[in-house]
Amino acid sequence: MSKINQDHDGTLGRNNIKYMLHLVHEYELTKKKKHATYRFVTDFYNFHKLKRQNFIKYYNRFKLTNGDPNSLLPAKRGPRYNKSEIAHLIENKVIELRSKGYNRSETFVILKDQFKEFAPLQSTIYNIYRKNNMNKLRPLQIEERKKIIKEKAGELAHIDCHYLPKGIIENDSKRYFLVACMDDATRITWAVVSPNVQAIHVMFASLKILNTLNYRYQIAFQTLMSDNGGEFGSGKLAKNKESHPFELMLQQLGIKHIYTRPYRPQTNGKIERFWKTINEELLEEMVFDSVQHLEDELQKYLLYYNEIRPHSSLDGKTPKDFSDTCERIKQPIV
Incomplete structure (x- = not known):
C-alpha cells in the first residue's frame, strides 16, 4: 500500500479514510462469502493491487481500536531527537564494543537492534575505529572475543519457546508457538510449530528438532540450556526430573x-536474538493461509538462515559453511 499524504485541511486524509473503510467493508464481505464479485480474498487483493500483509496491518489496527477511522491512516512520526547527543551515545557504544573485540559487522547488528533507524552504517563504524586508533584489534582483544563462542559443534544447545501472535493463521483464532534449538558454536538452528507449550508437546517438538540437527547437520549435543519454564522441567531444583517428559528425553x-538464571533471558541471548531475526525476516505482519502454509514457509526460512544467509558473528560465513569445518564434541548418530 502506498504512503498516504495529508494536506493542511485534512481533505486528503478524510478521502483516504473513506477509501480504506470501503476496502474494509469489501474485505469483510469477501471473507463471509457474500461479495458479489470476489470469491476469495486473493481476488480482492489482486483487484485493488494490495499487498496482503500491509492491508492486514491496517485492518488489525482498525479492529483493535474498535473501528477508529484514524487507525486506517499511517501513524505519525514521534518527536525529533537531538542528533548530536545520539551520535555521541552511539560513538561511545561503538568504542565499548570494539574494546571487547567485536568487528564492524557484529557491531552493526548489535546497534541496529538497539538503535533501530539511528544505527550507524558499517562505514561510519569503521570511521569511528580509525578516529580512535581502533581499526586493528590487539592480540588480547582477539583472544577475548574467541572465548565468547563455544569452539565445538554440539558443545552447547540453546532451546526456547516463542509465542506467535493470534491471527497469524487466517480464519484461525488459536494461538500457536514455535520451539527452536540453536547450536552455540555454529549458530545452526531448527524450529517447529507447536499447538501449545505443554511439556509433552514440547518434548516431541524438541525430539523432532534434535533428530533434524543430527541427520541434516551431523550435530549431536553434549549439553542443552533452557529457561526455567514448566515445559522444560521448572529448573534445577524441581523434584519431577524422573517423571517430566522433557527431562526424561x-x-x-x-x-x-x-538452566538460565531466573528472570535473566539474556543468559540464553543467542536464541533470543534468533527470535528477533525470524520476526523481522519472516513473521512480522504476515498472515498465513493455514498451519501447513506456516510450516512450509518456516522450513524454507530455516534452510535460508542456515545455508544461505551470511552471519556477521561467523565472519560472514553461513552456519552450514562454518559447521562443515567445525570439530564435533560428540559423534552424530547415523
Whole structure:
C-alpha cells in the first residue's frame, strides 16, 4: 500500500479514510462469502493491487481500536531527537564494543537492534575505529572475543519457546508457538510449530528438532540450556526430573540439562536474538493461509538462515559453511 499524504485541511486524509473503510467493508464481505464479485480474498487483493500483509496491518489496527477511522491512516512520526547527543551515545557504544573485540559487522547488528533507524552504517563504524586508533584489534582483544563462542559443534544447545501472535493463521483464532534449538558454536538452528507449550508437546517438538540437527547437520549435543519454564522441567531444583517428559528425553539421549538464571533471558541471548531475526525476516505482519502454509514457509526460512544467509558473528560465513569445518564434541548418530 502506498504512503498516504495529508494536506493542511485534512481533505486528503478524510478521502483516504473513506477509501480504506470501503476496502474494509469489501474485505469483510469477501471473507463471509457474500461479495458479489470476489470469491476469495486473493481476488480482492489482486483487484485493488494490495499487498496482503500491509492491508492486514491496517485492518488489525482498525479492529483493535474498535473501528477508529484514524487507525486506517499511517501513524505519525514521534518527536525529533537531538542528533548530536545520539551520535555521541552511539560513538561511545561503538568504542565499548570494539574494546571487547567485536568487528564492524557484529557491531552493526548489535546497534541496529538497539538503535533501530539511528544505527550507524558499517562505514561510519569503521570511521569511528580509525578516529580512535581502533581499526586493528590487539592480540588480547582477539583472544577475548574467541572465548565468547563455544569452539565445538554440539558443545552447547540453546532451546526456547516463542509465542506467535493470534491471527497469524487466517480464519484461525488459536494461538500457536514455535520451539527452536540453536547450536552455540555454529549458530545452526531448527524450529517447529507447536499447538501449545505443554511439556509433552514440547518434548516431541524438541525430539523432532534434535533428530533434524543430527541427520541434516551431523550435530549431536553434549549439553542443552533452557529457561526455567514448566515445559522444560521448572529448573534445577524441581523434584519431577524422573517423571517430566522433557527431562526424561534428555536423560535417554545422554544430554546434560542446564538452566538460565531466573528472570535473566539474556543468559540464553543467542536464541533470543534468533527470535528477533525470524520476526523481522519472516513473521512480522504476515498472515498465513493455514498451519501447513506456516510450516512450509518456516522450513524454507530455516534452510535460508542456515545455508544461505551470511552471519556477521561467523565472519560472514553461513552456519552450514562454518559447521562443515567445525570439530564435533560428540559423534552424530547415523
